Amino acid sequence: MTDQARVGLMSQHVAARRRRDAAPLDSAEYRDASEEVARIEIAIAAAEEPTPVIGAAAIPAEERSAR
Numbered sequence: 001m002t003d004q005a006r007v008g009l010m011s012q013h014v015a016a017r018r019r020r021d022a023a024p025l026d027s028a029e030y031r032d033a034s035e036e037v038a039r040i041e042i043a044i045a046a047a048e049e050p051t052p053v054i055g056a057a058a059i060p061a062e063e064r065s066a067r
Helices: 003-022 028-048 061-066
Strands: none
Touching: 003 028
16 A cells, blocks of 8 residues: 555544544444444555465465475
């Protein structure tokens, strides 16, 4: 993820948290903002995950030799 993309997601996260914190508990606004916070947190986590290696390098050597 680029630094600019991360800054954008973090800004969205701050804004959504503020909306959630300002909303009355158990209101539609609170639920909507909570869902938005969760979506943004998932996007941040997914972007920070290392890319899985596809191919032989992803298979442990002992499994490769058994094939």
